[in-house]
Amino acid sequence: MTTRNIFTDAELVQAIRDKTDINRALLFLYDRYYRLLERYVLTNSGNEMDAEDLVQEVMVSLVDLVQQGKYRGEASVKSLLFTLARNHWITMLRKRGSDTKRNELFENERIHQEDNVSAYVLDLDAQQTLAALFERLGTACRTILTLFYYHNLSMKEILDQTDYGSEQVLRNKKHKCLKDMIGFVQSTPGLSESVRDALQRTC
Amino acid sequence: METIEKLGHYLANELSPEEAAALERELAQDATLQQTLDSLQISRRAVQIGAIQTEVRQAHDQFMAQLRAERIEYDRKSDGATIIPLSSQTRSIGLLGWVVRVAAGVLLVMIGYGSYQMATLDGQAIYNEKFVSYQLSTTRGTDDPPSPLEARYRAGNFAGVIEQAGRLPVKQIPDYFLTGMAYLQLKQYQLALTELTQVQQANRQRIVPYFAPETEYYQALTYLGAKQYRQAYARLETIYKDPSHPYHMLVTKVDLWKIRALSWKE
Numbered sequence A: 001m002t003t004r005n006i007f008t009d010a011e012l013v014q015a016i017r018d019k020t021d022i023n024r025a026l027l028f029l030y031d032r033y034y035r036l037l038e039r040y041v042l043t044n045s046g047n048e049m050d051a052e053d054l055v056q057e058v059m060v061s062l063v064d065l066v067q068q069g070k071y072r073g074e075a076s077v078k079s080l081l082f083t084l085a086r087n088h089w090i091t092m093l094r095k096r097g098s099d100t101k102r103n104e105l106f107e108n109e110r111i112h113q114e115d116n117v118s119a120y121v122l123d124l125d126a127q128q129t130l131a132a133l134f135e136r137l138g139t140a141c142r143t144i145l146t147l148f149y150y151h152n153l154s155m156k157e158i159l160d161q162t163d164y165g166s167e168q169v170l171r172n173k174k175h176k177c178l179k180d181m182i183g184f185v186q187s188t189p190g191l192s193e194s195v196r197d198a199l200q201r202t203c
Numbered sequence B: 001m002e003t004i005e006k007l008g009h010y011l012a013n014e015l016s017p018e019e020a021a022a023l024e025r026e027l028a029q030d031a032t033l034q035q036t037l038d039s040l041q042i043s044r045r046a047v048q049i050g051a052i053q054t055e056v057r058q059a060h061d062q063f064m065a066q067l068r069a070e071r072i073e074y075d076r077k078s079d080g081a082t083i084i085p086l087s088s089q090t091r092s093i094g095l096l097g098w099v100v101r102v103a104a105g106v107l108l109v110m111i112g113y114g115s116y117q118m119a120t121l122d123g124q125a126i127y128n129e130k131f132v133s134y135q136l137s138t139t140r141g142t143d144d145p146p147s148p149l150e151a152r153y154r155a156g157n158f159a160g161v162i163e164q165a166g167r168l169p170v171k172q173i174p175d176y177f178l179t180g181m182a183y184l185q186l187k188q189y190q191l192a193l194t195e196l197t198q199v200q201q202a203n204r205q206r207i208v209p210y211f212a213p214e215t216e217y218y219q220a221l222t223y224l225g226a227k228q229y230r231q232a233y234a235r236l237e238t239i240y241k242d243p244s245h246p247y248h249m250l251v252t253k254v255d256l257w258k259i260r261a262l263s264w265k266e
Helices: A009-018 A022-042 A048-067 A077-095 A101-113 A124-135 A139-150 A155-161 A167-187 A191-202 B003-011 B017-029 B031-080 B088-092 B095-120 B123-130 B148-154 B158-167 B173-185 B189-203 B212-225 B229-241 B253-265
Strands: none
Touching (some): A009 A022, A022 A048, A022 A077, A022 B031, A048 A077, A048 A124, A048 B031, A077 A124, A124 A167, A124 A191, A124 B031, A139 A155, A139 A167, A139 B031, A155 A167, A167 A191, A167 B003, A167 B031, A191 B031, B003 B017, B003 B031, B017 B031, B123 B253, B158 B173, B173 B189, B173 B212, B189 B212, B229 B253
16 A cells, blocks of 8 residues: 555644545545454454445544544544444444344443443444435535535635625525425434434533 | 524524523523424534545545555465466476576566557557546435536436537536536547636636546546547556545556557657
């Protein structure tokens, strides 16, 4: 694999938090830890596709933790990645209805070691529900809302990045996008309660 | 102030203490308003998670493309390493002697193969091998119907795309790009180049460029189709040297070698 720039943990956190160099930071993490995480899945009842799914979910959790300001370097990034991987893998196995002895062992392992993490990381179900909710939006809405709520751009800056005729047209479009999204939330039975609980738990 | 907007300001702590207190009193008495607030909060979190997932997916695809190539290469090398076993007879005439003989044989085969490749090099064949029809994403929500130009592109009506583009009073970057792709599909390379150059020029004004890697790759292909091999080589070499480029996987060292050879014949 091609050598990439080396990041220290502090540099990784900064690149992810500031969203300035997030792609390179993620590629570095993939380059350094993907094979280890894959091996973890392969030796614990999973296959290569499971590993790909798991690593993506783990990276989403890690980035979210950092951007929400909930990771302050108490443990190394590597250790956090593996804790997240273990927690998410147990959830995936549980969702599959797999109850082999091996999985029971993992459950025990988690109870002893990982409970401190689950207090501040969004659980996998909530994370996947939120991601699916976002995917229901059209491209235009995804772009506008991402620029506004993720990149924290002003309406004027978003106007420069998009092809809307005026700030008012853009404002109306953003409002409609949010209304659509709220509509999706309210029209999906149980979604609001389950995600709200998960959000409150990690606040 | 519109309810959603007001709730948005509340979540962002942008209301004055008095306004916030008044809203909280309203929330305590109005379950529907509280439900809207919860839904708005969930929606904002969904945008954050969705945006992160987009970033992760991009890095994931880049990395996996490289990893798969690396593993294929590794497997190929492993297979190659077992082709010539050393039998007891080979040992009797001396290991060094056999190594020289095998190396000479391999060299002869390589020279023959190289000469054959050089004589039969065909730019169009490389183009056909490298050309991957650009597909628009099929993920689309309910609020965002495709433009007439996009709809024609999706339907494979490339002449229709060009005609539609000609009628647009102002062309945006996606219009230039899809028109370029339509010209490329119709093998009208110079016109495709004009459109793709427009995409690049327009992107220079933007912080978030549209179709930047796609434009680089398809511009290289356009040069290849137009038999402008030096230009094609320069662009493909850039893509080859950038492992994070989404099209990196489609360019191999052998491709570069072939195109370089074609440029010598040019």
